[in-house]
Amino acid sequence: MVTAAPGRLFRxxxxxxxxxxxxxxxxxxxxxxxxxxxxxxxxxxxxxxARHGWTAEFHVTDKAEAGVAAARGSALDGADLxxxxxxxxxxxxxxxxxxGTGVPLGIVPHGTANLLARTLGIPGHPRAALDVALGxxxxxxxxxxxxxxxxxxxxxxxxxxxLDAAVxxxxxxxxxxxWFAYAISGAxxxxxxPTRFTIRLxxxxxxxRTARSVVVGNSGLLPGGFALLPDARxxxxxxxxxxxxPHGPFGWTRVATRVLTHSHHQDRMLERFQARRVEITSxxxxxxxxxxEVISPGTTLTVTVQPSTLTVRVPLTLRQTAIGAPVKR
Numbered sequence: 535m536v537t538a539a540p541g542r543l544f545r546x547x548x549x550x551x552x553x554x555x556x557x558x559x560x561x562x563x564x565x566x567x568x569x570x571x572x573x574x575x576x577x578x579x580x581x582x583x584a585r586h587g588w589t590a591e592f593h594v595t596d597k598a599e600a601g602v603a604a605a606r607g608s609a610l611d612g613a614d615l616x617x618x619x620x621x622x623x624x625x626x627x628x629x630x631x632x633x634g635t636g637v638p639l640g641i642v643p644h645g646t647a648n649l650l651a652r653t654l655g656i657p658g659h660p661r662a663a664l665d666v667a668l669g670x671x672x673x674x675x676x677x678x679x680x681x682x683x684x685x686x687x688x689x690x691x692x693x694x695x696x697l698d699a700a701v702x703x704x705x706x707x708x709x710x711x712x713w714f715a716y717a718i719s720g721a722x723x724x725x726x727x728p729t730r731f732t733i734r735l736x737x738x739x740x741x742x743r744t745a746r747s748v749v750v751g752n753s754g755l756l757p758g759g760f761a762l763l764p765d766a767r768x769x770x771x772x773x774x775x776x777x778x779x780p781h782g783p784f785g786w787t788r789v790a791t792r793v794l795t796h797s798h799h800q801d802r803m804l805e806r807f808q809a810r811r812v813e814i815t816s817x818x819x820x821x822x823x824x825x826x827e828v829i830s831p832g833t834t835l836t837v838t839v840q841p842s843t844l845t846v847r848v849p850l851t852l853r854q855t856a857i858g859a860p861v862k863r
Contacts, residue, residue: 736809
C-alpha cells in the first residue's frame with residue numbers, strides 16, 4: 535500500500551501500470567531581483583523537492599506585490615507548502631499571502647538581514663534550509679506565530695520611523711557587504727537630530743518622548759543578529775516597542791552595550807514597552823520602514839498585531855518552545 539501526503543496527483547508505475555498516488559505539492563516563490571538567484575536556486579529547489587517526493591512549481595518574482603499574489607494563489611490552489619526563497623522582503627510578501635490560510639510557510643533565506651529566519655533558527659545554508667522546509671532529513675514542526683500590520687503593511691519582524699528607517703534608506707551595496715552595510719549607513723546618520731514623538735500604547739494616555747527612533751517589533755532582532763528587544767516573542771500576541779534616545783558623548787556607546795549584552799536596563803536612552811496597538815506621531819515628516827523595506831515618509835505610524843495568524847515551518851529544537859505552539863495535524 536502506498537501512502538502520501540495530500541496534494542497533487544502523480545501517476546507512477548504499479549502492478550496494473552496505472553497506480554495513482556498523491557504527492558505533496560510545494561510552491562516556491564523566488565526573489566529574482568538578487569543576482570543569480572533564479573538561475574542558481576530554481577534547479578536546486580527542483581532537485582531537492584523531487585528527491586524528497588514533492589511536486590514543485592516555481593514563481594520567480596521581481597516585485598513584492600507579485601510575491602504576495604503568487605503565495606496567496608498557491609495556497610488557495612491547494613499547495614501543501616509555500617517556500618519563500620529570498621530576503622526579508624520576499625518572506626514578508628509570502629507571509630502576507632499565506633496568512634490565515636493554514637498553509638505553512640517555509641523559508642530559504644537569501645538576503646542581507648534574514649530577520650525572521652534567524653529568529654526561527656532556520657539554517658543559512660540553502661540545502662539545510664530546504665531540508666527544514668521540506669521536512670525530510672531534519673525533524674521539523676509547523677508553528678503558529680503572530681503577524682503585525684503597520685499602516686496596512688503586514689510584517690513579520692520590525693517596523694519603525696526615524697533613524698532606523700533613515701539607515702535602511704541610506705544603505706548601499708547591502709548584497710555585497712551584508713549587515714556591515716547597515717553599520718556604515720548607521721554611522722553616517724548618528725548625527726541626525728532627535729525628534730519629538732507622541733506614542734500611544736493601546737488605550738493608555740499618550741506619552742511624549744524626544745528620541746532618534748521609535749521601533750515596533752514582532753521579533754526583536756536587528757541586522758547582524760543583535761537583540762534590540764530581548765523580550766520580543768513571535769507568538770505572544772503583543773508588540774514590543776523600543777524608544778531610542780541616546781544623548782551625551784557616550785550615549786550611543788551605552789545603548790550599543792545594552793543591546794550587545796541583552797541588558798534589560800531601562801532609562802530614557804533606551805526604553806521598551808509592550809502593547810497590542812501602537813500609535814506613533816512625530817512633529818515632522820520622517821522616513822519609515824517595514825522589515826527593512828522603506829515605505830513612504832510620514833508623520834504617523836500605527837501598528838497592530840494579528841495573533842496566531844501565520845503558520846511557519848521550523849526546525850524542531852528546544853529553543854522553538856518560546857516561538858510558537860505546534861500546529862495540530
